[in-house]
Amino acid sequence: MRLAAVLTKGLFGKATTRGDDIAARTVKRLVKPRAPVSEIDPVLAWPALILLMLGLVMVYSASVATAEGRLYTGYQASYFLVRHTLFLGVGLVAGLAVFRVPMEVWQRWAPWFFLLGVVLLALTLIPGIGLLKAGGGRRWLPMGPVSLQPSELMKLFAAIYAADYTVRKLDVMSSFKQGFMPMMGVILFVGCLLLFEPDFGAFVVVATIAFGVLFLGGVGIRVFLLLGLAAVAGFILLIQIQPYMRARILGFMDPWADPFKDGYQLTHALIAFGRGELFGVGLGGSIEKLFYLPESHTDFLLAVIAEELGFAGVFVVVALFALLVQRAFVIGREAIRLERYFSGLVAQAIGLWVGVQAFISMGVNMGLLPTKGLTLPLMSYGGSALLANCMALGILLRIDWETREMKRGGIV
Numbered sequence: 001m002r003l004a005a006v007l008t009k010g011l012f013g014k015a016t017t018r019g020d021d022i023a024a025r026t027v028k029r030l031v032k033p034r035a036p037v038s039e040i041d042p043v044l045a046w047p048a049l050i051l052l053m054l055g056l057v058m059v060y061s062a063s064v065a066t067a068e069g070r071l072y073t074g075y076q077a078s079y080f081l082v083r084h085t086l087f088l089g090v091g092l093v094a095g096l097a098v099f100r101v102p103m104e105v106w107q108r109w110a111p112w113f114f115l116l117g118v119v120l121l122a123l124t125l126i127p128g129i130g131l132l133k134a135g136g137g138r139r140w141l142p143m144g145p146v147s148l149q150p151s152e153l154m155k156l157f158a159a160i161y162a163a164d165y166t167v168r169k170l171d172v173m174s175s176f177k178q179g180f181m182p183m184m185g186v187i188l189f190v191g192c193l194l195l196f197e198p199d200f201g202a203f204v205v206v207a208t209i210a211f212g213v214l215f216l217g218g219v220g221i222r223v224f225l226l227l228g229l230a231a232v233a234g235f236i237l238l239i240q241i242q243p244y245m246r247a248r249i250l251g252f253m254d255p256w257a258d259p260f261k262d263g264y265q266l267t268h269a270l271i272a273f274g275r276g277e278l279f280g281v282g283l284g285g286s287i288e289k290l291f292y293l294p295e296s297h298t299d300f301l302l303a304v305i306a307e308e309l310g311f312a313g314v315f316v317v318v319a320l321f322a323l324l325v326q327r328a329f330v331i332g333r334e335a336i337r338l339e340r341y342f343s344g345l346v347a348q349a350i351g352l353w354v355g356v357q358a359f360i361s362m363g364v365n366m367g368l369l370p371t372k373g374l375t376l377p378l379m380s381y382g383g384s385a386l387l388a389n390c391m392a393l394g395i396l397l398r399i400d401w402e403t404r405e406m407k408r409g410g411i412v
Contacts, residue, residue: 041400044327047320048378048393052088054317055301055379059084061283062304063297063381065290080297080381087383091390098394103343103402106395110164117157120150121193139197149384151194151202155209155357156388158190159349160395162210166217167342173218180219183210184227200238200245201374205357207231212352213345252370268293269300269365272307280310297381299373302365317379318362325355331400338406343399350392354378 063080066073073079106113124130124138131140131147140147165183172178187210194203215224239246248262255263255270272288275281286307289296296304306314328351336344354377361376363369375382378389 039401039404040397041327041331044324044331044396044400047324047327051317051320051324051378055376056081056084056088057283058301058305058308058379059297059381061286061308062289062301064284066297069291083383084381084386087386088390090383091386094387095390095394095397098391099398099401101398103340103346103395103399106160106346107164107167107342110160113157114161117150117154118190118193120148121154121190121197124150125193125196137197137199139199146383149382151197151199151206152382152384152388154190154194154202155205155353156392156395158187158206158209159213159353159392160346162213163342163345163349166213166345170217170341173214174220176220176223180214180223183214187211195238199373201360201372204360204372205353205374208356209349209353213349216345216348248370248372252367255367265294265300265371266367269303270367272300272303273366276306276308276310276313278310279312280306280308283308298375299361299380300365301376301380302362306365321354321358321377325351325358328354328396331396331403334403335399338403340399340403340406343402347396347399350396353392354389 060078060081064077067079067081068075068077120141124141129141130138131142132138139151140149162183166173169179187207190206191203194200194206211224211227239249252263252266255266257263259267268288272286272293275287281287286296286304288307289304293300293303302314302317305317309316328347332344332347332351334344335341335347357374357377360369360372361374361380364371364374375385377385
């Protein structure tokens with residue numbers, strides 16, 4: 001009340017009881033603490049956490065038969081479950097560590113991270129260093145008891161580098177020669193490394209991230225129309241010179257024409273979807289995972305979800321991914337509105353990455369797209385993918401946190 005009296009006296013010449021009350025209410029209103037603002041976006045965190053936990057359950061369900069029937073697993077039913085849990089734990093720790101890193105650090109080191117990704121991709125192609133696995137793919141680097149797939153980390157590095165490149169080139173981004181061509185050359189070089197592995201699916205995702213960020217950064221629509229025409233021509237050329245890609249396209253167009261060879265994976269995925277109907281056959285009740293559907297715990301995890309949890313389960317998964325992607329773009333838009341352009345573009349790049357990869361993986365499982373070796377983000381078995389996904393989530397949460405700090409008037 002003393003402060004109220006002083007304020008009132010300063011305004012009216014002397015303190016009065018009524019003046020005390022008015023001033024007291026004014027001071028109370030001025031010093032009233034603001035309602036606490038959430039540190040992170042729950043609409044982002046919860047869908048991501050649910051997808052991670054649901055993925056853990058479904059990986060175990062989809063892999064138990066394979067684990068029990070293979071020599072390299074020691075015939076242990078929980079082989080993939082234990083490894084996936086360890087991968088998830090490492091990924092979450094990495095995500096928490098990444099969350100502690102300011103975005104200005106990521107921007108400063110973006111070109112070096114991208115260069116690291118290029119070096120790791122090149123190392124996979126060197127005989128004796130890169131790990132050659134079944135099917136002739138050379139996509140892994142041995143690291144003791146586990147192996148690293150650099151193409152998964154390259155998706156994250158491409159998102160960060162493309163955002164940094166766009167911010168640095170904002171003044172000339174509308175120029176085809178100065179803005180678009182340098183990035184196109186870099187991505188084509190990375191694409192060659194990925195196609196030599198071969199990993200066409202990763203190339204599509206990396207290219208989508210990079211060029212999508214350029215589009216968001218101001219590259220004209222006509223450039224992207226030309227890019228689309230060039231992509232179609234390049235795809236046709238790849239089909240002609242790569243027999244395995246041509247076989248996949250033909251198998252996709254009519255999988256039932258050769259259901260025991262080129263159309264084998266797709267036909268069994270479609271059978272799984274058909275058996276699931278509305279609410280599925282029940283958790284653990286899939287028949288297709290019993291050595292009928294190859295890669296049931298990686299590339300075709302959604303087919304097992306469809307069979308065991310039905311249309312309802314698939315709908316929930318699609319809705320969670322849609323919500324996650326929507327929140328990534330909202331977070332990016334808010335950062336850009338506060339003139340944090342690098343952070344905003346990184347958030348939207350991560351949204352593009354998760355959205356495009358999830359769409360392709362789901363499309364392959366449903367027979368809407370040709371068979372391609374892309375996992376379902378946050379859910380499928382795979383240590384490198386989980387690590388990259390969790391790191392991306394950590395960065396996305398960091399961008400959201402820094403944006404909230406700025407709105408609170410804090411110094412980031």
